[in-house]
Amino acid sequence: MAGNWLLAWRNIWRQPRRTVLTMLAIAFGAALLVFSIGLQLGQYDLMIQNAVRLYQGLFQVQQQGYHDDAKIRTSIPGIELLARKLRQQSGLDSIAARANGFALISSAKRTYGSLVVGVQPEYEKYVSTLPGVIKQGRYLSSDNAHELVIGESLARNMKIKPGDEITLMGSGRDGSIAASIIPVVGIYASGSRELDRQLVQMPLAAFQDIFSMQDHGHAIVIYHEDVKQQSQLHAVFKDLIADQQQLVVLSWDEIQPGVKQMIELDYSSGWLMYIVLVAVIVFSILNTFLMSVLERTREFGIMLALGYTPYNIGRLVMQEAFILTSIALIAGTLIGLGVNYYFYIYGLTFSGMDEIARMYNMPAVIRPQISPDSVLIGPGIIFLFTLLAALYPASRIRKLEPVEAMNHI
Amino acid sequence: MTTVVSCKQLNKIYQQGSIEVHALTDINLTVEAGDFVCLSGPSGSGKSTLLNMIGGLDSPSSGEIMVDGQRVDQMNKSELAELRLHKIGFVFQAYNLIPVLTARENIEMVMQMQGDSKQYRHQLSMAILKEVGLEGLENRRPSELSGGQQQRVAVARAIVDKPCLVLADEPTANLDSANAENLLQLMRDMGEEHQTTFIVSTHDPLVMSHARRLVKLHDGKIIENHEQH
Incomplete structure (x- = not known):
């Protein structure tokens, strides 16, 4: 078979200019796909990272059923102890306990419904960017302080500023009325309209006191910067709470399915563009292969006369397609990978992105993802469709009759 | 003598629109081993x-063709390819060789299809190149050989x-008389040395003069079939 590969290799260089142009088209397409897919996946990484970093964490330990029906009574007893145990056993500092409740909060002029969250200020800064985006005043000072921070939109709607007091009224865990007057010490601007409009944070101990929670809470938020380690970490934390069967470890995509769905939708629409690109490449290659087969019809007739079968010749054409495509794809993939690597090291930024990122305490650059998926999917699809395209001219050979072929001009 | 080719009542009719063209009519021909037929x-x-019909490149409308004891007219495409690969050699008028292969590789390509080992192929191709007087030109591609040299490779x-x-x-159709003479002599020598049967189609009197047997056709019928020399 070495001889056939040699013949195939020499055949592709019969028309060097055409071969080089075809290879360039494939290589350019492959490089573009590797870069685009890498960038797209990198953007998704950033989106996930931002979603995870902003507030929800990579995982949350909750009572079973709490995520679907967030009742204040569906709580975890001894939540601070459990959070401490998880920190110690996992070696991660970025683990914080929270308690959630719904309440009406009123200023002198207005009343709004809001989500009140009790947090551990000491650890919250490790799991969320909120403590870092205080625009006025300051963040919560300690676990026991009787104070709260409030979102920028909510503060504007309620017409309050740091130093003002608000009245909070809700329902405690035991069914009692949870009511308190608490000073606002800070106003945050997270960039998330949803959070800025309705989320209020206060120290966990104060929350437990007001909402009659005793030592209960609702979620232990776990953050880790490497989303790719999600499945390993999930297994670790599942193992650490294995003795408490009523608890579950939810990952970010279970907590925020909307982000995942948005990514999936964007990924699908991105593929529409890629399919068009692959189609353009494949048609240009099909043209090359077809030309190359048609101009050799007479030669194929001679080969048939000498005892080659149409299958032998068809295989030769497929080998030519394989060699040409492989060389071009390897070159294109390496170029694409090189570009991705450059931007992975130095980052890619757009005008204005710096400012927005600084404002919301988020990374200012996009880094293309370098992974088997980002590197191999695009070239793999081109490779597959190119070989499929080569099947057409190869299949035409099946119909060749030696005499007709040899008389072909 | 062993019969290598036998044609009985061979007919070939082409349909050109509504007109039937009789390309061959009732051909009966026998060729013995080692013969040189023109x-x-x-x-x-x-x-x-x-x-083409004897070589299994085209099929008859009726009649029987035997090559080395096998019914060619009853074979399917793959059986015909096998027959051509193992039992029949072809020399065409021109553009016979694969342009991207060297003289030696062109000779070896059929042997490779037959499954011969690389060493055996190399040994045999070098020997045959020496026999046809192309020693030293084995690494030249067809474009680097003259027409006569290309036909020798074929x-x-x-x-x-x-x-x-x-x-x-028509192996000499594109050759000058000196090259044609050399090629014919080579074919006769090779035929005698290797006990190979040659059937050559031509309208070149020089080729006819070299044939041991001359078969003349006219309008698809054999009008003469006689031994020479």
């Missing part, structure tokens, strides 16, 4: 059609693995 006649007489390729039959269609 099919002659003017253009359109049916000599190439007959050659002859070498046709006989290298000792087929029982070599079919040559």
Whole structure:
């Protein structure tokens, strides 16, 4: 078979200019796909990272059923102890306990419904960017302080500023009325309209006191910067709470399915563009292969006369397609990978992105993802469709009759 | 003597629109092993059609063709390919060789299809190149060889693995008389040395003069069939 590969290799260089142009088209397409897919996946990484970093964490330990029906009574007893145990056993500092409740909060002029969250200020800064985006005043000072921070939109709607007091009224865990007057010490601007409009944070101990929670809470938020380690970490934390069967470890995509769905939708629409690109490449290659087969019809007739079968010749054409495509794809993939690597090291930024990122305490650059998926999917699809395209001219050979072929001009 | 080719009541009719064209009519022909037969006649007489049918490149409308004891007219495409690969060598008028392969590789390509080892192929191809007088030119591509040299390579390729039959269609048509003479002499020598049967179609009197047997065709019929020399 070495001889056939040699013949195939020499055949592709019969028309060097055409071969080089075809290879360039494939290589350019492959490089573009590797870069685009890498960038797209990198953007998704950033989106996930931002979603995870902003507030929800990579995982949350909750009572079973709490995520679907967030009742204040569906709580975890001894939540601070459990959070401490998880920190110690996992070696991660970025683990914080929270308690959630719904309440009406009123200023002198207005009343709004809001989500009140009790947090551990000491650890919250490790799991969320909120403590870092205080625009006025300051963040919560300690676990026991009787104070709260409030979102920028909510503060504007309620017409309050740091130093003002608000009245909070809700329902405690035991069914009692949870009511308190608490000073606002800070106003945050997270960039998330949803959070800025309705989320209020206060120290966990104060929350437990007001909402009659005793030592209960609702979620232990776990953050880790490497989303790719999600499945390993999930297994670790599942193992650490294995003795408490009523608890579950939810990952970010279970907590925020909307982000995942948005990514999936964007990924699908991105593929529409890629399919068009692959189609353009494949048609240009099909043209090359077809030309190359048609101009050799007479030669194929001679080969048939000498005892080659149409299958032998068809295989030769497929080998030519394989060699040409492989060389071009390897070159294109390496170029694409090189570009991705450059931007992975130095980052890619757009005008204005710096400012927005600084404002919301988020990374200012996009880094293309370098992974088997980002590197191999695009070239793999081109490779597959190119070989499929080569099947057409190869299949035409099946119909060749030696005499007709040899008389072909 | 062993019969290598036998044609009985062979007919070939082409349909051109509503008109039937009789390319061959009731051809009966027997060729013995080691013979050098020349099919002659003017253009359109049916000599190439007959050659193609014997070689399994075209199928008859009726009649029987036997090559080395096998019914060619009853074979399917893959059986025909096998027959051509193992038992028949071909030399065509021109553009016979694969342009991207060297002289040696052109000779070896059929042997490679036959499954011969690389060493055996190399040994045999070098020997045959020496026999046809192309020693030292083995690494040249067809474009680097003269027309006569190219036809010598084609002859070498046709006989290298000792087929029982070599079919040559107008092999001297593109050669000057000196090269044509050399080629014919080579074919006769090779035929005698390797006990190979040659059937050559031509309208070149020089080729006819070299044939041991001359078969003349006219309008698809054999009008003469006699021994020479």
